Amino acid sequence: MSEVVENAPRPDGSGGGSSRLLAAPLTFVGRLASSSMLRYVVRRVLWGILMLLIVSALTFVVFYVLPSADPAQLRAGKGATPARIAEIRHTLGLDRPVYDQYWLYMKRLVLHFDLGYSYHNEVSVRQEIFSRLPVTFSVAIGAFFIWILVGIPVGVISAIKRRSLLDRFTMGVSLAAISAPVYWLGLIALFLFSKDIGMFKLFGGSGSYTPFSQDPGAWFSSLVLPWCVLAAAFAAFYARMVRGNLIEVMSEDYIRTARAKGLSERRVVFRHGLRAALTPVVTMAGLDLGGLFGGAVLTETVFNIPGVGRFAYQSIIDSDLPSIQGTVLFGAFFIISANLIVDVLYAFLDPRVRY
Amino acid sequence: MNGLTDQRRRLGAGSSRLVWVLLLAALAFAVVGCGTKSTGSNKTQSGIGVDGAGGKKGGTITVLSASDVDYIDPALAYYQFSWEIIYPVNRPLYGYKAGSNKVIPDLAESSPVISADGKTFTVHLRKGVRFAPPVNREVTSADVKYAIERGFSQSVPSGYAGAYFSVIDGAPTTSPATPQPISGITTPDKYTIVFKLTKPSGVFEGALAMPLTAPVPKEYASKFDSKKLSDYGNNQIASGPYMIQNDPKTGKVNGIGYIPGRRVVLVRNPNWNSKTDYRPAYAEKIIFSEGFQDPNVMTKKILAGTGDVNGDSPPPATEMRRITSSSTLKKLLYFTPASGGRYIPLNTQKPPFNNLHVRKAVAYVLDREAMRKTRGGPIDGDIATHFIDPSFTGKGFEDAGGFKYDPFPSKNHTGDVAKAKAEMKLAGYSNGMYNNKPQVVMVADNTPPGSNTAKVVTADLAKIGMNVKVVSVTHPTMYTVYCNVVAKEPQICPNVGWLADFQEPQALLDATFNGKNILAVNNSNWPQLNDPKINAAMDAAEKIMDANKRYQAWGKIDQMITETAAAVPWIWEKQPSLFSPRVIPAVQAWNGGAPDVAFMSVKPGK
Numbered sequence: 002m003s004e005v006v007e008n009a010p011r012p013d014g015s016g017g018g019s020s021r022l023l024a025a026p027l028t029f030v031g032r033l034a035s036s037s038m039l040r041y042v043v044r045r046v047l048w049g050i051l052m053l054l055i056v057s058a059l060t061f062v063v064f065y066v067l068p069s070a071d072p073a074q075l076r077a078g079k080g081a082t083p084a085r086i087a088e089i090r091h092t093l094g095l096d097r098p099v100y101d102q103y104w105l106y107m108k109r110l111v112l113h114f115d116l117g118y119s120y121h122n123e124v125s126v127r128q129e130i131f132s133r134l135p136v137t138f139s140v141a142i143g144a145f146f147i148w149i150l151v152g153i154p155v156g157v158i159s160a161i162k163r164r165s166l167l168d169r170f171t172m173g174v175s176l177a178a179i180s181a182p183v184y185w186l187g188l189i190a191l192f193l194f195s196k197d198i199g200m201f202k203l204f205g206g207s208g209s210y211t212p213f214s215q216d217p218g219a220w221f222s223s224l225v226l227p228w229c230v231l232a233a234a235f236a237a238f239y240a241r242m243v244r245g246n247l248i249e250v251m252s253e254d255y256i257r258t259a260r261a262k263g264l265s266e267r268r269v270v271f272r273h274g275l276r277a278a279l280t281p282v283v284t285m286a287g288l289d290l291g292g293l294f295g296g297a298v299l300t301e302t303v304f305n306i307p308g309v310g311r312f313a314y315q316s317i318i319d320s321d322l323p324s325i326q327g328t329v330l331f332g333a334f335f336i337i338s339a340n341l342i343v344d345v346l347y348a349f350l351d352p353r354v355r356y
Numbered sequence: 357m358n359g360l361t362d363q364r365r366r367l368g369a370g371s372s373r374l375v376w377v378l379l380l381a382a383l384a385f386a387v388v389g390c391g392t393k394s395t396g397s398n399k400t401q402s403g404i405g406v407d408g409a410g411g412k413k414g415g416t417i418t419v420l421s422a423s424d425v426d427y428i429d430p431a432l433a434y435y436q437f438s439w440e441i442i443y444p445v446n447r448p449l450y451g452y453k454a455g456s457n458k459v460i461p462d463l464a465e466s467s468p469v470i471s472a473d474g475k476t477f478t479v480h481l482r483k484g485v486r487f488a489p490p491v492n493r494e495v496t497s498a499d500v501k502y503a504i505e506r507g508f509s510q511s512v513p514s515g516y517a518g519a520y521f522s523v524i525d526g527a528p529t530t531s532p533a534t535p536q537p538i539s540g541i542t543t544p545d546k547y548t549i550v551f552k553l554t555k556p557s558g559v560f561e562g563a564l565a566m567p568l569t570a571p572v573p574k575e576y577a578s579k580f581d582s583k584k585l586s587d588y589g590n591n592q593i594a595s596g597p598y599m600i601q602n603d604p605k606t607g608k609v610n611g612i613g614y615i616p617g618r619r620v621v622l623v624r625n626p627n628w629n630s631k632t633d634y635r636p637a638y639a640e641k642i643i644f645s646e647g648f649q650d651p652n653v654m655t656k657k658i659l660a661g662t663g664d665v666n667g668d669s670p671p672p673a674t675e676m677r678r679i680t681s682s683s684t685l686k687k688l689l690y691f692t693p694a695s696g697g698r699y700i701p702l703n704t705q706k707p708p709f710n711n712l713h714v715r716k717a718v719a720y721v722l723d724r725e726a727m728r729k730t731r732g733g734p735i736d737g738d739i740a741t742h743f744i745d746p747s748f749t750g751k752g753f754e755d756a757g758g759f760k761y762d763p764f765p766s767k768n769h770t771g772d773v774a775k776a777k778a779e780m781k782l783a784g785y786s787n788g789m790y791n792n793k794p795q796v797v798m799v800a801d802n803t804p805p806g807s808n809t810a811k812v813v814t815a816d817l818a819k820i821g822m823n824v825k826v827v828s829v830t831h832p833t834m835y836t837v838y839c840n841v842v843a844k845e846p847q848i849c850p851n852v853g854w855l856a857d858f859q860e861p862q863a864l865l866d867a868t869f870n871g872k873n874i875l876a877v878n879n880s881n882w883p884q885l886n887d888p889k890i891n892a893a894m895d896a897a898e899k900i901m902d903a904n905k906r907y908q909a910w911g912k913i914d915q916m917i918t919e920t921a922a923a924v925p926w927i928w929e930k931q932p933s934l935f936s937p938r939v940i941p942a943v944q945a946w947n948g949g950a951p952d953v954a955f956m957s958v959k960p961g962k
Contacts, residue, residue, distance in 0.1 A: 070832030074840060074878050078434045078515015080867065083877040088531050089513050092584060122428065122616050123585055129616065184650075191653060198656035206662075207653045208420075208645055305647040307618045315423070315617055320832055 042345060049337040054107070056333040060326050061103050070320035072120045093120060106326070116330070117323035119316075126327040130309055134331075136210065137308035140231065140300060141293035143224055147232035148239055149286065155236070156243025157275060163248060172244070175237035186233060187303035190226045208305040223306075231300045235289060239282060246278035253277075284343050291339025295332025406690055407455035408942025411638040411957020417939060419644045419951060420654045421667035424617045428600070428609070429589030430567040431507040434515040436855075437668035439567065439947050441620055441644060444637070444954040446570030447595045449479055449500065449549075450561070453634060454942035454955035457695075457747065457859040459565050460634065463495065463595070465547075468564065474556025474901045479564070481547040486627035488594040489604040491573045495595055497543040499571030506535040506577070507568045511586040516857060519867065520563035525552045534582050556899040558906045562858040565946075571595050576607065590614065597630070597637035597954055598622040620644040622953070638957035651675070655934060659685065664936045665951040671934050673732050679934070680735075690941055691930040692949025693747030696864060697740045698731075698853035699925040700813060701839075701882035706847050707794060709883075713783035714790075715921035719764040721776035722816050724926040730808035731927065739769045740925035742918040743869075744861050744911065747928075747945075751903075752861040755911020763919050773819050780820050789821030797846040799838040802828035806851035813850045824848070840879050849882050853929075859946060861910030862898050869917045870894045883922035890916050938962035 063069075073090040074081075081089075090096045094105065109115040116126040155175070159168040193199050195206030205211075205223030213220040250256065251274050259269050296310025305311075309328055316324035419440065426435040433442045443451065451462035461467065463485060469478040485495040504521060507514035510531045521527060525540030540552040553560065573593055580588035590610035592600065601613025601621045613621040622642040630637070644667060648654040655671040657663040659679075671679065671689075679685040702709040702718060709715050724739050731737075741762035744752045766772035777788030785791065796817065800810035807828060814824045829838070831851065839849035856863040867873050871886030890913060897909035918925070931949030935941040939962075942955030 068829050068833050068837050070830065071836035074836040075832060076515075077513060077878060079878070079880055080516040080519025081513070081878050082518055083875055084530060085513060085518055086878055088510050092510050092513075118585070119616075121426070122424070123587055123590065124610060124616055188650065188652065192656075197662040198653065198660050207650070207657070208648060302647075302649050303653075305649070305653075307615075307647065311647060312617060318423075318832075 038345075042341070045341045045344065049341060052337055053330060053333055057107065057110075057326060057330055058103060060329045061099060061106075061322075064322050064325065065099050072320050072322060075320060076120060110330075116327040119321050119324050121316075121319045121321045121324070126323050129312060129324065130327050130331055133307060133309045133312055134294075135212070136306060137294060137296055137301070137310060139213065139220070139224060140227055140297050140306060140308055141290060143228040144231035144235065144293070144297075144300075145286070145290050147228050148235035151232065152236035152239030153243050153279070153282070155240040157247060157270070159240065159244040160247035160251070160278075161270065163244075168244075171240065175240045178233045178237035179241075181233065183230060183234065183299040184303050187227075187230045187300065190230050191304070194226060196222075207303070210304070210306045227297075227300050227304045227306060230303075231293075231297055239285070242285065243278060243282060246281060247274055250274045250278045280347070283346060287339040287343035287346075288336065291335040291337075292332070294335035294339075296328065406941045406943055407453060408636075408638075408940050408952065408955035408957060411636070411940045412960045413638055413957075414640045415638075415958030415962070416641040416643060417639045417664050417953055417956055417958065418662075419642065419665050419667040419953065420648045420657060420663040421644060421646045422649050422651075422654070422669045424646050425620070427589055428614055428620075429512065429586065429592065430570045430572075431503065431512050431514045431517070432589065433567060436948055436950050440667060440944065440950045440953065441600075441622070442567045442570075443596070443944070443947075443952075444598045444622060444635070444642070445592075445594045445596045445600060445625075446567055447485060447495070447633075448565055448567055448569040449481075450565035450569075451634075452565065452944065452946045454952040455945050457751075457946040459562060459858070462565075462634070463500070463569075463571065464564075468561055470561075470901065474558075474899065475553045477551040477553070477560060477564070479549050479551075481549065482632050483547060484629050484632050485595060486629070487571070487573055488599040488625040488627055489602070490607050491576050491593045492627060493573070494546075495571045496546040497549040498546075499573055500549050500569055501538075501541045501543055502535065502574040502577070503570055503572040504541060504568055505538050506572060506581050506586070506588075508538070509533065509535045509581065509586075511535070511581050511583060512588070514568055516566065517568055520559065520566065520857070521568065523553045523555060523557050523560065525554050533584075535578070556901060558898055558900050558903075559858075559860040559862045562860045562863065565858055594625045597625060597628045597633060597635055598642065599625040618646055620646075635954040636957070637954050639953065642953045655679075658934050658936045659688070661936045661938050664939045665941070665956070666932075666934050667951065670932045673735065676732075676735055676932065688935050688937065688941075690933045690935070690943060690949070692933065692943050692945055693745060694737070694855060694929040694931050694948040695745065695747040695859070695946070696853060696855035696948075697737075697743065697745050697925055697928040698851075699740070699743070699923040700848065700850050701852060701923040702921070703845055703847045703882075703884055704886075704920075704922050705884045708783070708790065708796070709847055711783045712921065713779045716764065717776040717779035717783065717820055718817065719921040719924045720766065720772045720779060721820050722924055722926065723771040723812060724769040724924075726770070726812045726816075727809055727926045730812055731805045731929075735932075737927045737929035740928045742914050743865060743923075743925055744914045745864075745928040747948075748856075748859060748861060748864075748907075750907075751859050752907040752910045752914070755908045756861075756914035757911070761915065761918075763915075764921070764924075771816060771819075776820050785821075792821070792823050796822050796824045796848060797827065798824050798848040798850060799827045799829060799834055799846045800849075801831050801834060801851045803831070806831065806834075810850045813848070836878075839882055840877065842874065842876050842879050842884065845879070845882070845884070852882055854880070855948060861907065861914065862894075865910060865913060865917065866894055866898065869922070885917070885920060885922040887916075887920060890920075 073086050073095055077086045077089050094102060119126055155171050159171050162168050191206055194201055194203045196202045197206040204225040209223040211219035211223055256269060256274055259273050296308055296313050298310035298314050301308040301310040302314055313328035421437055425438040427433045430442050430446050447463040449464040450459045463481055465480045465482045481497055487493060506512045507517035508528045508531055510533050524538055526538045542550045576593060577588045580586050580591055591607045592609060593607055600609040601623045602609045603612055651669055651672040654666055655675040679689050702715050704710055728739055742756050744756040746753055780788040801807050810826055814826060817824050834851060838844050839852060854868050867880045869881060869885050871891045874881045874884050893913050897906060897913060900906040900909055933943055933949050933951055938959055940957045940959055942952040944950045944952045
């Protein structure tokens with residue numbers, strides 16, 4: 002019975018049911034390999050590269066056009082003469098025209114994947130960012146799982162139990178979570194649950210980050226609080242978004258048709274309603290995760306986690322252009338990549354999408 | 357805010373780098389400022405500092421900091437926090453005991469032998485001081501000579517080599533690409549180094565205690581120094597009781613004991629001979645753990661014993677109030693004069709401040725008590741009435757009039773509007789009010805506490821009719837784009853201050869008020885004061901070799917500067933250092949009260 006129903010075409014003509022689900026991956030691969038899809042991907046990659054160029058150029062312009070501290074003076078120290086500063090400016094290449102500096106930077110980047118050296122401590126920016134990426138990935142992916150695993154179910158339950166006490170409670174809590182600044186929530190979490198300064202000594206505190214390769218247990222303990230704090234606002238936002246989407250979808254004609262055909266409410270919600278309601282969530286999740294890969298600045302700062310976000314923050318404080326440029330480019334790269342992946346995934350999630 | 361976060365030894369923007377932390381701290385400071393009496397006068401907790409006596413050998417000390425060092429190379433490091441690390445790792449010719457600002461021999465065997473004309477300094481070195489692995493050999497005078505020479509090169513652009521060591525005969529006037537010999541430094545034998553100066557210099561002995569004189573092995577370092585920008589700092593060789601944990605085969609420290617922005621780990625230098633050193637070096641290991649941007653968390657960790665001392669930013673005012681009100685906790689908090697202070701420079705080259713009476717009017721009208729509250733109130737320091745601060749006790753402070761000298765007095769330092777208006781009338785403003793032609797421009801910090809100080813100044817100047825236009829920028833931008841650049845300097849820079857590099861009044865007053873030191877770029881003479889009498893007095897004072905007479909001369913100069921009202925001093929800050937209950941404290945009194953890890957120790961049984 003159900004098989005027959007699920008195989009029946011949906012009111013929008015796209016088909017549905019398990020046989021389509023089984024066929025979908027094959028369809029997706031097939032579509033990916035199709036010339037139109039490939040053209041689309043290539044086009045998007047080229048646009049992405051152009052976007053990275055624009056972002057890098059904008060970073061240069063912002064650094065030079067807006068009032069920003071002079072790295073040569075900062076490096077020179079208070080006793081340096083103007084001649085000395087001019088020498089430092091020359092050594093750092095800061096006396097060249099901005100377009101020339103930009104050209105050299107891009108040349109090194111493209112030919113050698115060289116992001117330059119920090120004005121601040123002469124270390125390779127690429128090395129600095131790469132050494133911090135696993136840390137930032139750890140923070141972002143853990144938080145991502147939490148906010149997805151919490152946000153979506155809460156949103157679904159709230160939508161199903163619309164206007165119930167549970168709905169009002171969860172939406173109230175989510176509003177509070179969205180409104181609570183990360184740094185405030187972080188401090189509360191530390192003062193309550195960290196092993197060193199917390200009232201209930203449960204998890205690692207500020208500065209306790211340990212790489213997974215050194216001690217998986219300590220790694221997990223050090224990240225529980227940052228994950229929860231970072232995930233809180235995201236989970237709340239996703240819950241509200243899923244709830245809103247699902248309520249809207251559940252009023253669609255094809256849902257009414259599915260119900261009229263005798264499908265159980267669970268099947269209606271999960272097979273038909275949620276599928277459509279989650280499509281924008283995938284877009285958001287991809288972009289949010291991509292953005293976090295560029296660094297969770299506040300969370301990393303409050304919990305003293307040596308990730309890309311904290312590095313970016315310190316680079317801005319130090320007016321360290323190569324480091325700023327490197328972190329901005331990496332952030333942009335992840336966001337653009339996430340955007341591309343999400344757009345390609347749409348072909349899988351929504352068969353109506355054409356490229 | 358106090359001196360601990362002061363990059364390049366200029367007074368910095370704030371104790372924490374996060375805007376929100378600053379906001380919270382400013383709020384908290386304001387609360388404390390309104391409700392707390394000075395704790396800085398507590399005899400047992402202030403004075404000049406503590407010396408860490410009585411500790412046990414061994415254990416680990418953890419210093420918590422918000423930021424990283426500015427540079428890890430001893431010749432480049434020019435930041436209070438950096439020197440906490442540089443000094444235990446290196447042996448400059450001269451140094452200081454914890455809790456003292458008296459210069460004593462370190463790598464040098466004794467005080468320098470100074471020729472009668474004050475132009476030749478001969479220093480004899482200790483025997484038996486050895487470099488850490490992988491160099492391992494004994495330190496010689498050639499290593500000190502090379503260390504200074506490299507500071508003049510483009511590849512190692514030391515921030516202060518030119519200021520204090522260019523007096524050496526043959527010092528480069530334009531920097532060579534890589535280190536080159538300086539003819540005025542000679543090494544007659546392995547343990548003797550001779551400096552020939554172009555003129556007598558009373559402060560040169562003090563300068564010999566700076567990290568630039570710490571030995572660097574040329575045969576090892578030259579391959580790093582020959583690069584466009586030297587990488588020696590990341591591969592440095594220690595000579596002090598500690599070394600940054602390294603690869604014993606290559607000497608590399610970056611990625612091993614120094615993880616930029618994360619930590620610096622000091623371990624014992626296996627070649628250190630305690631008989632050659634005045635430092636006890638009790639601890640076995642010292643960890644500088646960085647990235648604690650939140651001062652509340654940092655403070656709680658120290659009180660809980662998971663950190664041992666604040667390295668570069670003070671406890672927030674709310675915590676300070678809690679600590680000082682507890683008989684148990686207040687024993688853990690120490691205040692040290694910061695070797696300098698903050699002042700409001702008035703650009704003497706631009707109207708209306710090219711008029712002495714207008715400047716005096718400003719000096720009278722400013723409410724210094726309100727300004728102090730923007731940084732925490734009495735807990736942050738004493739109200740300044742001239743420039744040589746109490747950390748120079750016995751070295752010029754009394755000669756400048758001590759706490760009694762105040763040429764622009766007002767009741768409780770809250771400002772005297774009547775006297776200010778009287779000065780404005782003398783300046784030609786008949787009703788005592790400024791006509792705003794031209795309008796006064798001020799470039800100030802865009803974050804508290806500096807922005808709050810600017811607000812107080814703006815409100816005070818309105819009392820004499822000045823409607824100030826405020827340009828708000830970041831703290832480094834304020835310095836490097838506006839206030840340090842003569843062509844762009846506005847009439848007022850309300851968020852500047854100065855720390856002396858060592859305890860000589862010249863190090864406090866010369867760069868900041870001598871007309872010959874007005875530089876087109878990187879200028880620190882913010883009022884652009886160019887008074888021939890003061891210039892001449894400074895030139896004469898710096899050549900006086902007798903210390904007491906020199907201090908007297910600089911004390912007089914301090915008063916001369918103050919009376920020009922070219923700058924209005926308003927606070928002599930004190931550095932709060934919070935130590936955990938598990939350690940015996942020690943501070944670098946000469947470095948604004950930063951913790952001295954070479955003297956700190958873990959308490960027995962902890």
